[in-house]
Amino acid sequence: MRWAAFVESAHANDESVLQSSKKVAIMGGGSFGTAMATLLARNKADLDVVILMRNEDDARALNEEHRNVKYLPKYSLPVNIRASTDAKEALAGCDFIIHAVPVQQSRKFLAGVKDYIDPKTPMLCLSKGLETGTCDMMSEIIPSGLGRDQPLAVLSGPTFAVELMQGLPTTIVAASEDESLAISVQQLFGSSCLRVNTSTDVTGVELSGAMKNVLAIAAGIVEGLELGNNAMAALVAQGVAEIRWLAGKMGARPETLAGVSGTGDIMLTCFVNLSRNRTVGVRLGSGETLEEVLGSMNQVAEGVATAAAVVQLAKRYRVHLPVLTAVASILDGHMDAKTAVDKIMHLPQVPEV
Numbered sequence: 001m002r003w004a005a006f007v008e009s010a011h012a013n014d015e016s017v018l019q020s021s022k023k024v025a026i027m028g029g030g031s032f033g034t035a036m037a038t039l040l041a042r043n044k045a046d047l048d049v050v051i052l053m054r055n056e057d058d059a060r061a062l063n064e065e066h067r068n069v070k071y072l073p074k075y076s077l078p079v080n081i082r083a084s085t086d087a088k089e090a091l092a093g094c095d096f097i098i099h100a101v102p103v104q105q106s107r108k109f110l111a112g113v114k115d116y117i118d119p120k121t122p123m124l125c126l127s128k129g130l131e132t133g134t135c136d137m138m139s140e141i142i143p144s145g146l147g148r149d150q151p152l153a154v155l156s157g158p159t160f161a162v163e164l165m166q167g168l169p170t171t172i173v174a175a176s177e178d179e180s181l182a183i184s185v186q187q188l189f190g191s192s193c194l195r196v197n198t199s200t201d202v203t204g205v206e207l208s209g210a211m212k213n214v215l216a217i218a219a220g221i222v223e224g225l226e227l228g229n230n231a232m233a234a235l236v237a238q239g240v241a242e243i244r245w246l247a248g249k250m251g252a253r254p255e256t257l258a259g260v261s262g263t264g265d266i267m268l269t270c271f272v273n274l275s276r277n278r279t280v281g282v283r284l285g286s287g288e289t290l291e292e293v294l295g296s297m298n299q300v301a302e303g304v305a306t307a308a309a310v311v312q313l314a315k316r317y318r319v320h321l322p323v324l325t326a327v328a329s330i331l332d333g334h335m336d337a338k339t340a341v342d343k344i345m346h347l348p349q350v351p352e353v
């Protein structure tokens with residue numbers, strides 16, 4: 001992560017990508033899709049920012065009231081944001097298409113819209129998680145769902161949607177195997193309230209964004225069980241190591257895991273009550289069932305589905321992940337939270353390495 005003033009960059013504060021862009025579509029009209037749409041619309045007042053929604057009533061409400069009434073009702077949206085339920089119209093002629101559909105629904109969703117997407121249009125993915133069954137990352141789901149390679153960047157970091165809406169200072173990482181695309185994303189989104197760090201470590205950025213959601217559920221469980229601050233700090237440190245062990249074996253770079261999209265997002269999601277994944281954990285630790293928790297939420301907590309994929313990957317890559325595996329066991333009902341803590345505390349005493 002390089003925030004130093006002395007870092008020379010030929011691209012620093014270059015707004016040419018933003019200036020040449022005329023239309024951007026966002027697939028998925030939830031809280032994060034809406035927040036990132038808002039940043040773009042604020043960056044350029046005559047940019048056509050269209051959110052592709054499923055529900056006619058939600059789209060009409062957004063167009064009439066300039067608010068996302070379901071997910072971010074308190075915030076008024078810039079007038080150059082509009083909603084559409086017509087995928088063909090929304091996705092035609094875009095400079096960029098942003099993907100903000102939850103991970104488990106993405107493959108099917110993409111197969112349904114692929115014919116309306118120009119194969120040359122860069123896709124920018126905001127979704128964080130792993131697909132159950134396949135264990136695929138979004139950088140694998142997107143080409144598979146579209147049935148072709150598409151220019152792709154993934155965006156991940158400590159970025160609560162509501163704080164973006166409030167214009168609070170935020171940093172995100174844009175990762176692409178194509179460095180010039182990552183730089184384009186930086187130029188498109190960069191502003192006085194959003195720093196965009198570029199990276200070519202797609203695997204590192206995606207895996208840390210996906211696995212931190214599982215760790216945040218664990219942190220929430222510790223909170224809900226009232227196990228104290230010592231336990232919380234030890235749990236998160238152990239979880240960070242487990243993410244490093246698995247992601248490292250899968251090709252992630254250590255400096256990515258230590259950076260803003262790794263440690264930064266882990267700290268945010270594990271320690272701050274705005275996190276939906278942490279909230280799931282708090283409620284489970286307080287004695288609610290998973291059915292009760294999910295039944296009362298109208299937003300996605302990606303860590304719930306990703307936990308099972310992490311267990312499969314741990315087996316595939318032969319790494320022992322006691323904390324992340326325990327989360328999956330609690331979620332699938334094989335173990336209660338107190339037993340999981342007891343089991344972890346009775347693991348063999350080990351050297352700190």
Ligand SMILES: NC(=O)c1ccc[n+]([C@@H]2O[C@H](COP(=O)([O-])OP(=O)(O)OC[C@H]3O[C@@H](n4cnc5c(N)ncnc54)[C@H](O)[C@@H]3O)[C@@H](O)[C@H]2O)c1
Nearest residue numbers: 028029030031032033100105126127128159160161299300
């Ligand atoms: N909210 C945040 O602060 C935040 C921050 C960073 C990343 N993310 C990630 O962004 C992704 C989206 O999260 P969100 O917060 O916008 O979720 P959300 O729960 O607020 O909204 C989900 C959106 O997806 C749509 N959707 C659900 N199933 C769909 C389907 N089958 N087809 C089409 N659309 C469907 C819903 O209608 C809704 O508009 C997640 O992967 C999340 O982890 C969220």
Ligand SMILES: O=P(O)(O)OC[C@H](O)CO
Nearest residue numbers: 157158159160275276277
């Ligand atoms: O609310 P959560 O737990 O889905 O977390 C949102 C973002 O991923 C935080 O960066």
